[in-house]
Amino acid sequence: MHHMLTNEDRQAIRKLLDVKDYDPDTFNPEVLDQLEANEEYKSIIIKHGSDILGSYEYLRLKEFVQHGNVTVYEHCLHVALCAIKLGRALGVHCKERELVRGALLHDYFLYDWHNADSPGNLHPKLHGFYHPGIALRNATRDFVLSEREKDIIYKHMWPLTVSHLPRCREAWIVCLADKYSSVLETLKLRKGKIRVNYA
Numbered sequence: 491m492h493h494m495l496t497n498e499d500r501q502a503i504r505k506l507l508d509v510k511d512y513d514p515d516t517f518n519p520e521v522l523d524q525l526e527a528n529e530e531y532k533s534i535i536i537k538h539g540s541d542i543l544g545s546y547e548y549l550r551l552k553e554f555v556q557h558g559n560v561t562v563y564e565h566c567l568h569v570a571l572c573a574i575k576l577g578r579a580l581g582v583h584c585k586e587r588e589l590v591r592g593a594l595l596h597d598y599f600l601y602d603w604h605n606a607d608s609p610g611n612l613h614p615k616l617h618g619f620y621h622p623g624i625a626l627r628n629a630t631r632d633f634v635l636s637e638r639e640k641d642i643i644y645k646h647m648w649p650l651t652v653s654h655l656p657r658c659r660e661a662w663i664v665c666l667a668d669k670y671s672s673v674l675e676t677l678k679l680r681k682g683k684i685r686v687n688y689a
Contacts, residue, residue, distance in 0.1 A: 525571040538590040572667035592642025
């Protein structure tokens with residue numbers, strides 16, 4: 491794949507994610523509310539991911555908690571929404587279908603990672619390192635994936651998984667969107683539950 495980020499892409503990402511003025515007491519993560527209410531973004535997710543969202547196995551993600559009271563299902567939707575927003579904000583040309591599908595499936599590991607005895611949780615203390623491979627295995631089993639979608643799923647935990655450097659722009663965007671969404675979800679926990687459902 492020859493869609494690596496350009497120097498302009500990198501500079502735009504640095505500017506977009508500059509948090510030197512961040513103050514946890516005054517920061518208001520309402521961007522999740524805005525994204526959840528964005529009908530255009532929701533229609534893009536449904537257009538490209540309706541087969542995923544309607545899958546029985548995928549709906550199991552509602553059973554598992556990701557951060558605080560946010561389910562893995564909700565987190566994956568947030569990442570897809572943020573990926574669309576980031577891609578557009580950065581002006582990065584990308585394959586929107588693969589961006590959305592990779593984002594929806596990036597945490598398709600199908601177990602409770604907080605519970606060491608949960609079926610499928612093979613490495614409880616090393617979840618961050620192992621779950622991308624497990625998510626990719628599950629996604630490959632249940633859906634037809636492009637190479638770009640596989641790259642997104644397998645490499646979304648970079649730089650934690652230091653040797654799994656994203657190779658395409660879509661994977662870089664989802665990698666950033668995952669971190670961004672996780673921060674917003676964690677900060678928003680102070681304000682109450684987050685509930686989204688596109689199935």
